[in-house]
Amino acid sequence: MALDVSRALMYPGQSYPFEEAVTLPTMEILDDMVSFEEVRLAGTFTGAEKIVGFSGTLVATVHAHCGRCxxxxxxxxxxPFDEAFAKTPDPDDPDLYPLDGHTVDLTDLAKDVLLLDLPMRFLCSQACxxxxxxCGxxxxxxRCTCQEGGTKLPNPFSALSEMLTKDEEV
Ligand SMILES: [Zn+2]
Ligand SMILES: [Zn+2]
Incomplete structure (x- = not known):
């Protein structure tokens, strides 16, 4: 969604409150499908010459799957976030987001803030x-019988070493 920041460009140094909801698509991240719900950003934006700074807090619910079960x-x-939008790209600052006329789109900012915070993998609990x-x-x-009966789990390496031994015999 586009947020009008013409006030900030007109009155540099003045801060304006904002609150925006952002919709993000489900993304495939590290072999998991991750979705984001109720993404909201709130804070203030402040204009400087050709730049509008946004700072505040992003809240969201992240849905993913346990890496073990x-x-x-x-x-x-x-x-928390603190980013800036610029009318013209600055080669010295690649972290600036584009300012399109008098409006900014917070979607990319929200996505970046969320992706930076993602863990290497999600766990339903540390004790999972x-x-x-x-048996899966x-x-x-x-509990499954594989554990209860004390049955030895087939060791993938024993099969492999058997194959290797056979190979040597040939
Ligand atoms: Zn789990
Ligand atoms: Zn089992």
Missing amino acids: VSDVARSVRL KGLCPV VNRNIQ
Whole structure:
């Protein structure tokens, strides 16, 4: 959504409050589908010559999947930001966002702030037991016989070493 900042350009040094909702598409990040809901930015914007600075707080709910058991994970985030929009790109400052006439679009800013905060992987809890590598049950919810019976898990390396030994025999 476009936010009109003509006041800030007209009266540099003056701060104006703003509150904006932003819609972001679901993104594939590190093999996970991550979606963002209720993304809102609030704070103030201040004009300087040909530049409008935005600072405030972004709040959102991030939906992703646990890296161990793939169950849904929802995380509320509250992130500070302090960025600027410029009419002309400055080669010395590639972090400036483009100012289109008298309006700015906070979508890219919101996306960048959120992506910077993403963990390497989401976990439903630090203690998540993950999925059984043998039968695939979610070990947080139920135990499987692979564990209860004390059955030895097939070791992928034993099969490999068997193949290697056979190879040597030939
Ligand atoms: Zn989990
Ligand atoms: Zn199992």
